[in-house]
Amino acid sequence: xxxxxxxxxxxxxxxxxxxxxxxxxxxxxxxxxxxxxxxxxxxxxxxxxxxxxxxxxxxxxxxxxxxxxxxxxxxxxxxxxxxxxxxxxxxxxxxxxxxxxxxxxxxxxxxxxxxxxxxxxxxxxxxxxxxxxxxxxxxxxxxxxxxxxxxxxxxxxxxxxxxxxxxxxxxxxxxxxxxxxxxxxxxxxxxxxxxxxxxxxxxxxxxxxxxxxxxxxxxxxxxxxxxxxxxxxxxxxxxxxxxxxxxxxxxxxxxxxxxxxxxxxxxxxxxxxxxxxxxxxxxxxxxxxxxxxxxxxxxxxxxxxxxxxxxxxxxxxxxxxxxxxxxxxxxxxxxxxxxxxx
Numbered sequence: 001x002x003x004x005x006x007x008x009x010x011x012x013x014x015x016x017x018x019x020x021x022x023x024x025x026x027x028x029x030x031x032x033x034x035x036x037x038x039x040x041x042x043x044x045x046x047x048x049x050x051x052x053x054x055x056x057x058x059x060x061x062x063x064x065x066x067x068x069x070x071x072x073x074x075x076x077x078x079x080x081x082x083x084x085x086x087x088x089x090x091x092x093x094x095x096x097x098x099x100x101x102x103x104x105x106x107x108x109x110x111x112x113x114x115x116x117x118x119x120x121x122x123x124x125x126x127x128x129x130x131x132x133x134x135x136x137x138x139x140x141x142x143x144x145x146x147x148x149x150x151x152x153x154x155x156x157x158x159x160x161x162x163x164x165x166x167x168x169x170x171x172x173x174x175x176x177x178x179x180x181x182x183x184x185x186x187x188x189x190x191x192x193x194x195x196x197x198x199x200x201x202x203x204x205x206x207x208x209x210x211x212x213x214x215x216x217x218x219x220x221x222x223x224x225x226x227x228x229x230x231x232x233x234x235x236x237x238x239x240x241x242x243x244x245x246x247x248x249x250x251x252x253x254x255x256x257x258x259x260x261x262x263x264x265x266x267x268x269x270x271x272x273x274x275x276x277x278x279x280x281x282x283x284x285x286x287x288x289x290x291x292x293x294x295x296x297x298x299x300x301x302x303x304x305x306x307x308x309x310x311x312x313x314x315x316x317x318x319x320x321x322x323x324x325x326x327x328x329x330x331x332x333x334x335x336x337x338x339x340x341x342x
Contacts, residue, residue, distance in 0.1 A: 001027070001029050001030045001031065001219075001326075001329045001330060002031045002033050002217040002219070002330070003030065003031070003032060003033065003217060003219045003220070003221050003283075003329060004032075004033055004034035004035070004036070004211040004216055004217060004219065004220045004221070005021075005032055005034070005035045005036070005045075005048075005144075005220075005221050005223065006035075006036050006037075006041075006206045006208055006211070006220055006221065006222040006223065007035065007036070007037040007038070007040075007041030007042075007044050007045050007206055007223050008038065008039075008040075008041050008201075008205050008206055008222070008223060008224050008225050008226050008249075008253075009037075009038040009039020009040045009041045009042070009174075009175065009199065009200065009201045009205055009206070009225075009226075009249070010039070010040055010225040010226050010299060011039075011040055011077065011177070011298075011299030011300055011302075012040075012071070012077075012298060012299050012300065012301065012302035012306060012307065012310075013040070013225045013291065013294065013298070013299055013310060014039070014040025014041060014043065014044055014225060015068055015071075015302070015306070015307040015310035015311050015314070016223075016225050016287065016290075016291075016310040016311070016313055016314040016317075017040070017041060017044045017223045017225060017314060018044060018064050018065075018067075018068050018307075018310070018311050018314060019310060019311035019312060019313060019314020019315040019316075019317075019318070020223050020285050020314040020315070020317060020318040021044065021048055021060070021061075021064060021223075021314075021318075022061055022064065022065075022311065022314070022315055022318075023314070023315040023318035023319055023322075024318055024322075025057040025058075025060055025061050026057070027322070032048075032052070032144045033144055033145065033216050033217050034144055034145040034146075034147070034210075034211050034213075034216045034217075035048060035049060035144045035145070035146050035147070036146075036147040036148075036149070036160075036206045036207055036208065036210050036211055037146075037147070037148055037149075037174070037206055038148075038149045038174055038199070038200035038201050038204060038205050038206040038207070039174055039175045039177070039199050039200060039201050039205070040175065040225070041205075041206050041223075042148045042149075042170075042171050042174035042175055042200065043067060043071075043126075043129075043130070043171060043175060044064065044067075045146060045148065046130075046133055046138045046146070046148070046166070046171055047060075047063045047064050047066075047067040047133060048060050048063070048064060048144075049137065049138050049140070049143060049144060049146045050063055050133050050134050050135075050137040050138045051063030051064060052143050052144065053134075053137035053138075053140045053142065053143050054134070054137055067129065068302075068307050068311070070128075070129045070132070071126075071129060071302045071307070072302050072303065072304040072307050074125050074126075074129075074302060075301065075302075075303070077125055077126070077180060077300045077301070077302070114179075115178075115179075115180060115181055115182045116182060122182055124172055124181055124182070126172060126175060126181075127168070127172065130168045130171045130172055131168050133168070133171075135166070135167065135168065138166055139163055139164050139166055141163070145162070145210075145213075145216065146162065146163075146166060147160050147161070147162050147207065147210035147211070148160070148161045148162075148166050148170055148171060148174050148200070149161075149174060149200035149203065149204045149206060149207045150170065150173040150174045150176070150184075150197040150198070150199070150200045151197060151198045151199060151200055151201075151202045151203045152188075152195055152196070152197060153183055153195075153196040153197060153198050154195065154196060156203070157203065158200065158203035158204045158207060158252075159188065159190070159195075159197065160204075160207055160210050162210065165189065167186070169184055169186045170186065172184050173186065173197035173198070173200075174197075174199065174200040175199060176197060176198050176199050177198075177199050178198045178199070179241075180300065183196045183197060183198055184196070184197050185197075201226075201245075201248075201249040202248060202249065202252075203252055204252045204253070204256075205226060205249040205250065205252060205253050206222075206253070207252070207256070208220060208222075208253070208256045208257075208260070209256065212277075212278050212280075214278075217330070218278055218279060218280050218281050218330075219280075219281040219283065219329050219330060220280060220281070220282055220283065221283045221284075221285060222253075222282065222283065222284050222285070223285050223286075223314075224284055224285065224286035224288075225286070225291060226246050226249050226250055226291075227246065227286075227288040227291040227292055228250055228254075228288065228340065229288065230243060230246070230292055231292065232292070238295075238296045238297060239296050241296070242296030242299070254340065254341050257282065257337055257340060257341065258337075258341060260280050260282060260337065261337040261338060263277050263278075263279070263280075264279060264280070264333075264337070267279050280333075281328070281329070281330070281331070281332055281333045281334075282333045282334075282335045282337060283321070283325060283328070283329070283333065283334045283335060284334070284335045285314075285317050285318055285321045286317065287313050287314075287316075287317045290310075290313050294306075321334075
């Protein structure tokens with residue numbers, strides 16, 4: 001079973017993808033040919049690629065375990081490590097205030113806070129974790145093709161990095177939610193100038209088109225952690241902003257899926273010559289019920305208990321997907337594409 005993986009972003013909820021990958025890596029017949037990742041999906045993708053190069057499937061499982069253990073040690077992605085060390089009670093006091101007040105303290109802070117307020121004292125809490133990956137393995141030509149997406153702040157366009165272009169700064173750029181992290185500046189060989197990047201989710205969560213290359217298989221498994229539908233109407237500032245982000249982050253993916261569905265229809269109706277474009281098979285692993293239960297703030301507070309719950313849910317979802325749809329891989333889509341955006 002040769003497949004491509006498309007890994008969504010969503011902060012700490014990316015631990016769900018960790019669980020899905022952990023289960024998929026137990027399948028001896030499964031070959032991962034290509035990976036596209038954004039934000040938390042970019043971290044998962046880089047760890048997966050490096051782990052596969054270091055020790056095959058078991059090496060990848062171990063590397064993902066290490067990644068999320070390190071993320072769980074961060075506590076709160078909005079607070080630099082040095083601040084937690086100097087003011088160890090700050091987070092606890094913030095939690096007490098949030099519980100006692102009738103308004104959302106995090107929501108109020110989101111309206112006035114900027115990560116640039118720290119000036120030279122600001123540190124990206126993910127920097128040490130990302131730098132700990134072996135990028136000689138991440139960029140290795142052997143193993144799955146790897147694609148990481150970020151959003152160019154000035155142009156508003158997606159930038160897909162591949163191969164030797166992928167550096168620690170690229171991973172941090174892909175995961176740069178602008179209300180939490182300072183923009184990442186790096187030299188872009190495509191434009192020949194220094195560019196500034198934000199989270200790739202704004203323009204592709206994740207981008208599917210890098211997986212359309214002829215040498216890659218026709219099957220794309222999307223691991224979704226950004227719910228398409230929420231029954232509850234968001235009311236608090238944090239919930240409203242979270243839903244805005246979810247809708248905008250899903251928009252690019254839905255656009256690509258509409259294009260995939262259009263091409264498939266043309267092929268089925270004989271209006272496109274055979275082989276002119278790929279007839280993709282789309283698969284989806286998700287747990288929207290769980291994602292609807294989790295609060296918006298949990299994306300930025302990766303507690304070990306939350307991460308363990310998400311990993312377990314991811315393994316369960318992957319197991320269910322394999323049980324129901326294993327026979328469709330390489331044959332047909334297991335997703336009703338029109339139903340996703342109908």
